[in-house]
Amino acid sequence: MNRNADKPVIYLDHAATSWPKPAAVLEAMHHSMLEEAANPGRGGHRMAVSAGRVLMRTRMELGRLFGVSNPNDIVFMPNTTAALNQAIKGLLRSGDHVIATMIEHNSVRRPLEYMRREHGVQVDYVQADEFGMINPSEIAALCRPNTRMIVCNHSSNLLGSILPVADIAEIAKSRGAVLLVDAAQSAGVMDIHVEHLGIDMLAFPGHKGLLGPQGTGGLYIHPSIDLIPLIHGGTGSQSEEADQPSIRPDRYEAGTPNTVGIAGLGAGVRHVLQEGPAVIGRREWELTQLLMGRLSSVSGLRLLGPKLGEPRTGIVSFTVESMDSAKVAFRLDREYGIAVRAGYHCTPLAHRVSNTTDGGAVRSSVGCDTTEADTEALANAIVEIVGSV
Incomplete structure (x- = not known):
């Protein structure tokens, strides 16, 4: 059931394409x-x-x-x-x-x-x-x-x-x-x-x-x-x-x-x-830190990339134990109206590095218009999804 079909999308796929445009x-x-x-x-x-x-x-x-x-x-x-x-x-x-x-x-x-x-x-x-x-x-x-x-x-x-x-x-x-x-x-x-x-x-x-x-x-x-x-x-x-x-x-x-x-x-x-690019980047980094802070306490979830507090761009990728990344992304879209990307992201060598070649990863990515409420919605949705596995 798509219970969010008529609601505005929470767009967290800016690493693929930014949206909406100014x-x-x-x-x-x-x-x-x-x-x-x-x-x-x-x-x-x-x-x-x-x-x-x-x-x-x-x-x-x-x-x-x-x-x-x-x-x-x-x-x-x-x-x-x-x-x-x-x-x-x-x-x-x-x-x-x-x-x-x-x-x-x-x-x-x-x-x-x-x-x-x-x-x-x-x-x-x-x-x-x-x-x-x-x-x-x-x-x-x-x-x-x-x-x-x-x-x-x-x-x-x-x-x-x-x-x-x-x-x-x-x-x-x-x-x-x-x-x-x-x-x-x-x-x-x-x-x-x-x-x-x-x-x-x-x-x-x-x-x-x-x-x-x-x-x-x-x-x-x-x-x-x-x-x-x-x-x-x-x-x-x-x-x-x-x-x-x-x-x-x-x-x-x-x-x-x-x-x-x-x-x-x-x-x-x-x-x-x-x-200012640095101002935009700093704002996006702060949002990633809020999101990572919430997700780091979710049992069975593994965050990828630099640790909390370290430099990174606005990307937060993760895997969920015993759950395919595509299924997580599908549920986020259909049940919560949240757009992320799942799979191998056209970078198989990086998946070897991060040991995620079996099922890929879920990638969320913030943009210049992303809000704290958007990242909070994603974190809450993940808590519900993981709890229902």
């Missing part, structure tokens, strides 16, 4: 569709020029957010997955060596395994402890003369752990390797300055912490790095040439862009800049 995001998309949804860069008429300004303004806002001095070094992508594929497949060649970690998302692991299988790229994965942390010295120990790239997520999408990106960047720089960071769970909720942190490439989603619509995201590429584009085609520039343009961002943005979505992304980024 009103300004909807307004920006509506305005773009009505007034300026022409093809940017493909014409000189006023609507095309206006659409081009939307892209440039959003690029500049992202530059402010990530400490990028030249906005043209930020390339729009449909999601983090596309950005990571562009970075990995566009840089690595046969005989190169790359180091990743045991808590990477499949958006990193699968492209790496493809490059290993089809192109002879050598791949090593650094072990993480059960809380999702790694020792940077183990990355240094794995480096070889042919190490071309080190790739890591900023925060695990299962465990919420935060990796020491600045320390990893120092290792990459000392070995002449490129550092690629997956910011799927950190963009918008942590201060990220690519120059200060030493990040060479940053892949980020638009639809999570940046509060934009699905189908948006991007990749920052250091000006010294030239990637082979994954997609070749029309750019509106250098059309007389047979080769893809060398200028940025055109080199990596073939085809008609998602102008309406990028307009919404720009509004989301402006909202984040106004609030």
Whole structure:
């Protein structure tokens, strides 16, 4: 019985997609569709020029957010997955060596395994402890003369752990390797300055912490790095040439862009800049601590990731003894109107680390609009569910 079918959902799946979006995001998309949804860069008429300004303004806002001095070094992508594929497949060649970690998302692991299988790229994965942390010295120990790239997520999408990106960047720089960071769970909720942190490439989603619509995201590429584009085609520039343009961002943005979505992304980024990523992140951390404090006393429940009081992003994953994670999530949805995610979260290596390969885990994740009442409702529901097992 779905006793909450007519009640508002308690949304705790922000690690997958943030919801609801700020009103300004909807307004920006509506305005773009009505007034300026022409093809940017493909014409000189006023609507095309206006659409081009939307892209440039959003690029500049992202530059402010990530400490990028030249906005043209930020390339729009449909999601983090596309950005990571562009970075990995566009840089690595046969005989190169790359180091990743045991808590990477499949958006990193699968492209790496493809490059290993089809192109002879050598791949090593650094072990993480059960809380999702790694020792940077183990990355240094794995480096070889042919190490071309080190790739890591900023925060695990299962465990919420935060990796020491600045320390990893120092290792990459000392070995002449490129550092690629997956910011799927950190963009918008942590201060990220690519120059200060030493990040060479940053892949980020638009639809999570940046509060934009699905189908948006991007990749920052250091000006010294030239990637082979994954997609070749029309750019509106250098059309007389047979080769893809060398200028940025055109080199990596073939085809008609998602102008309406990028307009919404720009509004989301402006909202984040106004609030401040660190302020948003602190608020989300406080909510995770309240939730963890309640759940830690539930018999048969095991919390994953960093311990209570330690740094983490807004993710609280857990398992319930003798109960499949999918069943827990189903009951939360059907009986309590609470939206979470269950299963393997596209990160099987992290499940090996946390010893949850048998049934996966339930993942709850807070957002910038989550309330204490929301986390209290989840905790109360879990107490009832576990008590009824």
